[in-house]
Each structure stands twice: as structure tokens, then as C-alpha cells.
Amino acid sequence: MNKNNSMSRFLTNNNRFKKDNPNYSRVYLLNAALIVLSIVCLFFAVLNFLENDIPTVVILDLFIMISSIITIVYFHKTDNIRITSILTTVLLSLLMAVYFYVIQNRNFGLFWFSIYPPFTYLIFGRKKGRIYTLTFGSIILTYVILCYKSWEPAVFDYQSLINIIAAAICLSLLIVFYENSRKAAEDAIILKNKELEIMSITDRLTGLYNRHKLDIALNEFLSKSDNCNNIFSIIIADIDYFKSFNDAYGHLYGDKVLVDLASIIKATAGDKNIVGRWGGEEFLIICPGLNNEGVKELALKMLDNISNYKTKDNKKVSMSFGIASCQADETIDTLLQRADASLYCSKDKGRNMVDGKPICDS
Structure with a gap:
């Protein structure tokens, strides 16, 4: 040697x-x-x-x-x-x-x-x-x-x-x-x-997939779903009051929170699911093989893990989740619209929820 x-x-x-x-x-x-x-x-x-x-x-x-x-x-x-x-x-x-x-x-x-x-x-x-x-x-x-x-x-x-x-x-x-x-x-x-x-498919800040990769993955899953006979679902997660948080503590502080929450979401989602940063403080998780109940259970697990997270100076951060499962004659736009509607339901009902639960009118 x-x-x-x-x-x-x-x-x-x-x-x-x-x-x-x-x-x-x-x-x-x-x-x-x-x-x-x-x-x-x-x-x-x-x-x-x-x-x-x-x-x-x-x-x-x-x-x-x-x-x-x-x-x-x-x-x-x-x-x-x-x-x-x-x-x-x-x-x-x-x-x-x-x-x-x-x-x-x-x-x-x-x-x-x-x-x-x-x-x-x-x-x-x-x-x-x-x-x-x-x-x-x-x-x-x-x-x-x-x-x-x-x-x-x-x-x-x-x-x-x-x-x-x-x-x-x-x-x-x-x-x-x-x-x-x-x-x-x-x-x-x-x-x-x-x-x-x-580099072309990775978000520079969080290390998760970026919007470009998520768009490709959504198209692939939808094209292979055979009119949604092959089930898959999506989760949209959004950090609550993140703009106010950024304004109060600065963007570097906010970036650290984004990275920490991205790690929690990725670890909870596991290797079978595709996790990416959808934009700003939003994350998108694509879950092959999960129906509506399965994806809701996964989102609730993420919510529970995030509830245990605190920043370095002991501040709590919460997230709201929206979910949607692929349906017959689904398009990417309609799937995302339903997930967004589920997310807004969580926001309207007080945040820190999944699909507006435990109280949801949808």
C-alpha cells in the first residue's frame, strides 16, 4: 500500500x-x-x-x-x-x-x-x-x-x-x-x-425534490395509474403563520425551520413516498399505493411528529395538511385543487390539522 x-x-x-x-x-x-x-x-x-x-x-x-x-x-x-x-x-x-x-x-x-x-x-x-x-x-x-x-x-x-x-x-x-x-x-x-x-431536481435549501421533479413524478404516476385503478394519493403541507414568523425572526431563522421541518417530513414519509418542496413554505408528498384513509393516517403521523418540534430557542411551529386521493378521470390540476381545498379547510378550521379534522365541513 x-x-x-x-x-x-x-x-x-x-x-x-x-x-x-x-x-x-x-x-x-x-x-x-x-x-x-x-x-x-x-x-x-x-x-x-x-x-x-x-x-x-x-x-x-x-x-x-x-x-x-x-x-x-x-x-x-x-x-x-x-x-x-x-x-x-x-x-x-x-x-x-x-x-x-x-x-x-x-x-x-x-x-x-x-x-x-x-x-x-x-x-x-x-x-x-x-x-x-x-x-x-x-x-x-x-x-x-x-x-x-x-x-x-x-x-x-x-x-x-x-x-x-x-x-x-x-x-x-x-x-x-x-x-x-x-x-x-x-x-x-x-x-x-x-x-x-x-441538482436539477433538488431543492437547494432543504435537499428535498424541487417543483420540477414533483411535476414529473405527478405526470408519471397519473399516466401509470390506469384511470386511478393503481391508487396513489398526495399530501400538501403548509407551515402555519410562516410569513409572520419570518418577519419576526428573520429569513435565516426561517430557513433553519424549513430545513428542520423538511427533515421531519422526509423521515416520517419514508423511502416509498416522494417528498419535495412545492414552493415557499409548502411541501408536497406523493404516496403510491395509499388510499384516502392511508394517506390521512400518514399525514396525522407527520402532524404528531411536528408537534414535538421546537426551534433552538424553544418556539413551537405547527403545520396544516391537505390530502387527496386519485379518482377516476383525474387530472393533475383537479387532484391538486382537491388537495388545496383540503388544506384550506384545515387553515379555516384553526390550522395545525389534517384535512380540517377533527372538524371539517367538506
Whole structure:
């Protein structure tokens, strides 16, 4: 775990580039590429020293290895992505150019060019990556066209196999990196869309659903109710004398009361019912599967729980409730009108009631 944390810190410049940073992937790839470049150069420097009489390649490998380490140190001190990207690409280009010139067509060395296009595209993006690839590719192609006639037929040996395997591994790592970056970007978009969706249907103050979400839910329930054969009911709850309360104690105080009462209503309603802020000091609760008696019982339970609530300075707050159950040929407007009528009945009869009960003329 500590090793993983240390490597993660190193690849992100001591965690100065977080996953939400737009340059996170580039920083990660630059550090990883410089490490791999250093290791590969050291490996081939030793291999060429032991097996080949080509001191130029050994010197080049050691030079690129040391330069890569210096670039890593520079990058971690400055966090300069642009300069580090250029330096890394220059080192890679120099290594390939000199190596191709010295090795010619031997040992399948030209196969290493396969890693150049994906690397530059991932580091610089599509436009600059294309420029780097076409420029360097044209230079290498020109060299091959001019010189290939003088080359002797190449022999496939174990060094050829090592070159192919090593280049294929590096290419595979770049592909894996691209896929991981793509998946991370896709997941980030999905997460952001979910966050935006939640924000679009959530009341900012209370954390309950907002009017937009409640309108959608009402339409869905009514369309699925099969002319109200699938029963559902609604509750409209309104805080009594809330305007006077706000005027007397201030809006911040009133907001706190709204949040507290919203929590009580949500907790009482449970997960099966949809609870939202209808507007101002009004709440709407959609109750699937509850008939008129069931929804009245739930509203009375809410009324009882709210009666136990007191503000931080021991002030009592009450609410009035209106209820309505879906009927045949119901529309959203008629359903809401009946719930409103039930609420006004509670208000007219003295407030702090459900459906005007215990005394109601409706």
C-alpha cells in the first residue's frame, strides 16, 4: 500500500496534480514515460555493451538515460508541463534518430517507431501530435528511402525478438493508458451528468425534490395509474403563520425551520413516498399505493411528529395538511385543487390539522 502511494505521489508530482486536474493524464504519462525511457536505455546500454561492438549506441543510451532523470527532476521542481513535454519528445526523437541511423535495418530496430505516434498524440493532443508525427516520420522515411539500398539483408536473432517484444510492450502500455484515460474521462462525464441531474431536481435549501421533479413524478404516476385503478394519493403541507414568523425572526431563522421541518417530513414519509418542496413554505408528498384513509393516517403521523418540534430557542411551529386521493378521470390540476381545498379547510378550521379534522365541513 505504501509502495502504491509512493508511486502515485511520484507520478502526480507529489499529488500536486489531482484527478480532477485537466492535466492529470499528461503529467502521469510524462512521469511514466521518463521512467520507462530511463530503464529501457539502461537495459539496452548494458545489452549493447556486452553483445555489440557499437559504442555509439551505448553512449547514446546512457546520455538519454541521464537526460531523462534530469528532466524528471526539473519537472518535479517546476511543474512545467509544456517544457517537459518538449524535452521528453526531443529525447525520444533523438534516441530513435541516432539509433535508426546506427542500427540501420538490423535487429528490427525500426519497429520502435510504432510507439512514436501514440505517444505524441497523447502528450500534445491531436493537432500538435500530428505535426510531431508527420515531421519526425518524414525524416525517418526519407532516411530509409535514401539508404535502404546499401543495407545488407537483416538476420532475425534474439536481439530482434527483444526489440519487437520491448516495443510491443511499450505500445501496449500506451494503449492501456489511453483506454484508462478514456474510461476515466467517460466516468467523470457520467458522474458530472448525474450531479447535474441531481441538482436539477433538488431543492437547494432543504435537499428535498424541487417543483420540477414533483411535476414529473405527478405526470408519471397519473399516466401509470390506469384511470386511478393503481391508487396513489398526495399530501400538501403548509407551515402555519410562516410569513409572520419570518418577519419576526428573520429569513435565516426561517430557513433553519424549513430545513428542520423538511427533515421531519422526509423521515416520517419514508423511502416509498416522494417528498419535495412545492414552493415557499409548502411541501408536497406523493404516496403510491395509499388510499384516502392511508394517506390521512400518514399525514396525522407527520402532524404528531411536528408537534414535538421546537426551534433552538424553544418556539413551537405547527403545520396544516391537505390530502387527496386519485379518482377516476383525474387530472393533475383537479387532484391538486382537491388537495388545496383540503388544506384550506384545515387553515379555516384553526390550522395545525389534517384535512380540517377533527372538524371539517367538506
